[in-house]
Amino acid sequence: MKKYFNIFYPIILTGLVLVSCTSDNAVNNIDNPEYDDKKIDEAFQLISQVQGIRSLVVSFNSEIIREEYFNNTGPGPDSILDVRSVTKSITSTLIGIALDKGYLKSLNQTLDEFIAPLVDTLSTKMGAITIRQLLTMTAGFEWHEINEESEFPQFVYAPDQLEYVLNKPFIHTPGTVFNYSDGAAHLTSVVLTEATGMSASEFANVNLFEPLGIGERFWYEDNRGYNYGGVGLCIGPHDMIKIGQLIMQKGEYNGKKIVSENWIDKATSVHITTNNALPYLPNYGYYWWKGNQYGHDFSMAVGYGGQFILIVHDLSLVASATCEFRELSDISGQNWNSIINIIMNNVMPAFIDTNKE
DSSP, rough: GGGGGGGGGGOOOOOOOOOOOSSSSOOOOOOTTSSSSHHHHHHHHHHHHSSSEEEEEEEEEEEEEEEEETTOOOOOOOOOOOTTTTTHHHHHHHHHHHHHSSSSOOEEEEEEEHHHGSOOOOOOOHHHHHHHHTTTTTTOOOOOOTTSSOOHHHHHHHOOOOHHHHHHHHHHHSSSSSOOOOOHHHHHHHHHHHHHSHHHHHHHIIIIIHHOOOOOOEEOOTTTTTOOOOSSSEOOOHHHHHHHHHHHHTEEEEEEOEEEHHHHHHTTTOOEEEHHHHHEEEESSSOOOEEETEEEEEEEEEETTTTEEEEGGGTTTEEEEEOOOTTGGGGHHHHHHHHHHHIIIIIIIGOOOOOOO
């Protein structure tokens, strides 16, 4: 199973300050006939055995009903962690906001419009890639992450990350084949920056993070100053729940419209099969993984080592999980697998088969 997890290669980006919280674990049990407390207890007990687990938070009907922070000195609800590829799902949301506000005209706009001025040469084929193809991981250029040795380290340590991506050869016709790529996600951040005149982080601060009340955050940059579109956003477990709740509420949060319902619907619709690239996740939207468990469709943001946001619309369920990964690279794939198994097979059933009379 370890081969599945190369897409979340554990490069340690410099400059990160992790904030630890010394507050006691927070546990909420709100008696409600619509879910099974015993099954939730079982889920938390199981996840506490995962080495390096930092948090599990479960929200039902827009209210956190249970949360725990593990390993004594682990983080509290607002302590930040690099959520790895969960970043991609948030980048998708920023693209939706940019469309809503008119910074972008269409997902059919191409790289040539935004990136050609940044480099000496841009191949005709690369320049013709659309924003839609970036968002669906169907850009067509060569990239190795899933089920093989990841090239993420070569990308991160390249002298120029943008040039590294733009120089990749093509192996598929754009728009036809899912190929998970941090390179594609990074190009999306560059497009967003060039379209808005703000870095992804600055644009997010004004249009997403501050409206959601997201607290301390940090977002890594490449050596040109572009925020990584696919990794490197550092936020807390409660912030992840807020992102999930925004998706659950079709772009609205605390009565304020942050991103259009139309975008949420499109971003969380199935656009391409992943060919079962990862367990439970057979399909893909716009940087949101898609699946169905027990007859319930769900959307999921997924990050290396055990970072997750789960949204199940018809169950009114949002859950987030975080796990330490920097010191646990040898078991990060195992941890990822353990955590998603618990989310799918222990957390979700608590809201389906309550066995209430």
